Amino acid sequence: MAAVESAALAPATGAPQPVVEVRSVSKFYGGGVHALDAVSLEFREGQLTSLLGPSGCGKTTLLKIVAGLIPADGGEVRVKGRSVAGPGPERSFVFQDFALLPWATVLRNAAFGLELRGVPRTRREAVAAAQIAKVGLGGFEHKYPHELSGGMRQRVGLARALAIEADIILMDEPFSAVDEQTRRKFQEDLLELIARERKTFIFVTHSIEEAVYVSDRIALLTPRPGRVSQVIDVAVPRGADRDAIRRHPVYLDMVESIWGGLKQYVE
Amino acid sequence: MQLFGKRVPAAASLLVWALAWEIVGQAGLTALFPPLSSVMVKLAEIVAVPAFWDALALTARTYVTGTAIAIAAGTPIGLLMGRSQVADGLLLPWVNTFTSAPLSAMVPVIMALFGFGETTIVLTVILFAIWIIILDARAGARSISPSLVEMAAAFGATRWQAFSKIYLWAALPEILTGIRLGLIRAVKGVIIGQLLVSVVGFGHMFEIYSSNFLMEHMWALLLVLFALAFLIDALLARIERRIEYFAASRSP
Numbered sequence: 001m002a003a004v005e006s007a008a009l010a011p012a013t014g015a016p017q018p019v020v021e022v023r024s025v026s027k028f029y030g031g032g033v034h035a036l037d038a039v040s041l042e043f044r045e046g047q048l049t050s051l052l053g054p055s056g057c058g059k060t061t062l063l064k065i066v067a068g069l070i071p072a073d074g075g076e077v078r079v080k081g082r083s084v085a086g087p088g089p090e091r092s093f094v095f096q097d098f099a100l101l102p103w104a105t106v107l108r109n110a111a112f113g114l115e116l117r118g119v120p121r122t123r124r125e126a127v128a129a130a131q132i133a134k135v136g137l138g139g140f141e142h143k144y145p146h147e148l149s150g151g152m153r154q155r156v157g158l159a160r161a162l163a164i165e166a167d168i169i170l171m172d173e174p175f176s177a178v179d180e181q182t183r184r185k186f187q188e189d190l191l192e193l194i195a196r197e198r199k200t201f202i203f204v205t206h207s208i209e210e211a212v213y214v215s216d217r218i219a220l221l222t223p224r225p226g227r228v229s230q231v232i233d234v235a236v237p238r239g240a241d242r243d244a245i246r247r248h249p250v251y252l253d254m255v256e257s258i259w260g261g262l263k264q265y266v267e
Numbered sequence: 268m269q270l271f272g273k274r275v276p277a278a279a280s281l282l283v284w285a286l287a288w289e290i291v292g293q294a295g296l297t298a299l300f301p302p303l304s305s306v307m308v309k310l311a312e313i314v315a316v317p318a319f320w321d322a323l324a325l326t327a328r329t330y331v332t333g334t335a336i337a338i339a340a341g342t343p344i345g346l347l348m349g350r351s352q353v354a355d356g357l358l359l360p361w362v363n364t365f366t367s368a369p370l371s372a373m374v375p376v377i378m379a380l381f382g383f384g385e386t387t388i389v390l391t392v393i394l395f396a397i398w399i400i401i402l403d404a405r406a407g408a409r410s411i412s413p414s415l416v417e418m419a420a421a422f423g424a425t426r427w428q429a430f431s432k433i434y435l436w437a438a439l440p441e442i443l444t445g446i447r448l449g450l451i452r453a454v455k456g457v458i459i460g461q462l463l464v465s466v467v468g469f470g471h472m473f474e475i476y477s478s479n480f481l482m483e484h485m486w487a488l489l490l491v492l493f494a495l496a497f498l499i500d501a502l503l504a505r506i507e508r509r510i511e512y513f514a515a516s517r518s519p
Contacts, residue, residue, distance in 0.1 A: 069417050087421050099418035103436050113422040116432070164422065 018042035019080060019200040020066060020168060026074035027061055027226075034225035035061045038075065041228060045167075047216040048194050048201035052208065052258070054265050058226025059204045060096075060172055066202060067093050067170050079168065089117070092166035096173045098153045100145040100160075106132060107141040109156050113164035124163075131159040136189070151182035168200045175210065183210075188242045190214050208262070212236065212254050213245060220258065222265055230261065301483045310487035313472075322461075322468040326495075329385055329468075330457045333392025334450055340393075341400030341449070342442055346434055348401065349408020362405075366398040370456075374463045384467065388460040395456030396449035403445025407438025447503045454496045 020043040027036040035058040043049050051059040064070045066077055068087040076083045079090060092113065100109045108115070111128035119127075132141055135155040145153050154174055161169055175183040187210060194201060194214075205211050211218050212234060220230040236251045245251055269275070285303055292302030313319050348355040348362075374391050381387045415437055419429040435442075461470030469488065476484040 064417075067421055069420055087423060089423060091421075093418070093421040095414050095418060097412070097414050099412070099414040101415075101433065101436070103439075116419075116422050116424045116428055160422075 017045065019045045020202065021078040022062070022066065022075070023078065024075035025062065025065055025072045025077065027058065027065065027070075028073050036065075036072075037225035037227050039221075039226065039228055040075075041219055041231070043168075043200050043202055044217075045200050046194070046198045048190075048203055048214055049217045049219060050203045050205055050211040050215040051221060052205055052211040052218050053221035053226075054223055054262060055206060057221040057223040057265075059206075059221050061226070062221070063170055063172055063202060063204045067091055069093075089164065090166050091168045091170060092161040092164050094154070094157050094161045094169065094171040094174045096176055098145070098150075098157045098177070100153055100156055102145050105142050105144060106137060106148070106156050109145065110159040110163055113160055117164070128159065128163050131163045132156070134162070135159045149178075149182070151178040151186065154178055154186070162197075166199075168202070171201065171203045173204050173206065176206070187214050191238060191242060208255050208258050209246075212251055212258070218258070220261060222262075232258070298480075299482060301486065306483050306486045306490065309483040310490060313484060313487050313491070318472060322472055325385065325388075325468040326457055326461070329388040329392055329460070330453060333389045333456065334396055334453045336389070337393045337396035337400055337449055337453065338446055341397040341445075342404045342435075343430075345401040345404025345406075345442070345445070346408045346430060346438060349405040349411075349438070350430075350434060355405070358401075359405075362398055362401050365394075366402060370394055371459050371463070374460060378464060383464050387464055388457060388468070391460030391463075392453045392456040395459075396453035399452060400442075400445040400449040403448065404438060404442045407441025407445075408434055410441065411437040443507065447507055450503055451496075451500055454499055458492060458496075 022039055022041045022043075024038040024040050025036055026034075026038055029035050039058075039062060041049075041062075051062055053059050061070065065072045068077075068084055068091070071085070078084070079088065101112065104112070107125055107128055110132050111119075111124040114124035114127060129141060132138060135158050137152060137155050137159065140148065140152065145156065148156070154177070157174070175186050178186065191214060194216075203211075203214065213236075215234050218232045218234060219228050220232065221227065222229045232254070234254065236245055236248055236254065238245055288300065288303045291297075292300050292305070344354075344358070348358055370391075373394060374387070377387050377390045377394070381390060411434060415433055416429075419433050424433065458469065461468040462473060464470050465474040469492065472488055473485065475481075476488065
């Protein structure tokens, strides 16, 4: 009902509709910490939006509120027009520390979201195997997480998030626990993934370069209390040569101007 | 162990004490210590008696039943306490009390309620074993990585799925440590239970030997029981070494 209403009221423009809307969400932690102060944001289909800011700005808190993992103290999160209070099958999550089951193989880990939904074994393993191949881990299906590098573990986390065919992928600093070279490869692969899948990506990072490289839009958050200070549309042209992006003047200027804006919040 | 620059096996100290026992026994200083050699002769005699095998069978039966119940009940209770503040608040004071309480004092109460049969001994085994199993399962459940808990929620795990597919496995190393400690305490439980009930099993044998002042019989039976406890402990340590591999490799 609500979905029909908001669709009818929305202006008929070519702009993609917001899939996720955050409406004046606030969050307080014990001890009077004001983590988020009336944050409003929209996230559009087929785009990657980054939540960027220094540590303590509440970006991970905001992502987990969108995921339904922690409750907001004020405001609401709407997914496809419906207000949500908990996790749902249309959203999946990629964790900073991977959150894999150490006692399960790559295949079972990637299929775990489907296992929880009661999908029969042969079907879920077929789906998971396809996703494992897509993230470049073909041949590692029967390895255990401790036999893999950090980067490979995060690929398993990504395969698990993709296997449940959620429309919204929430990523919490997914590349922060992997080494620099692996991170660059990951960022390139993420661009391919965004181009290939029509999904809504919400991506938390503290790296300005990473945000400018992978995002369509960047929401800059400032700390104490956490607020959106600016929403930037990233206009860096992304040609076939992924490395050219990092040398592009627009990319370099944007990194500089974001740094200029955030500098004052860094001790 | 090093002695005069030579390696001596640790078991050699047992020989020294056995020799001391024999000398004290042969000297006839006290009727409480018959020589070890005559105790060993009596041991061979006792082992041949059907009452001994009945007692052994009863001990095995009550031990296995009691520990199985303690594990089956204690593990889920501990996991629940580790994940639910309400359950923890309700149960932790009791678990802590019973973990350090002199449990032997409880056995007469069980006896009064359940009589002088096997049920009482099984309950004594449970009483001795369950608290440490609960505490360790609780510790395991509390140490589960918060991101695994969030993962369960984010991918829509039901409460039952979270427990059976994630928490139980994540807490397994601690659970197994608790089970090992519980099984060792259960050895005390199964012996003390029989001694206090004293009309069945080894307790009955002890009762007969001590009331007739048969010291050789008593020492022989004690040696058997000590050996039994030692055997169970060694067996558990072996199993635990196999599990250590899993414990070390479980952190992602």
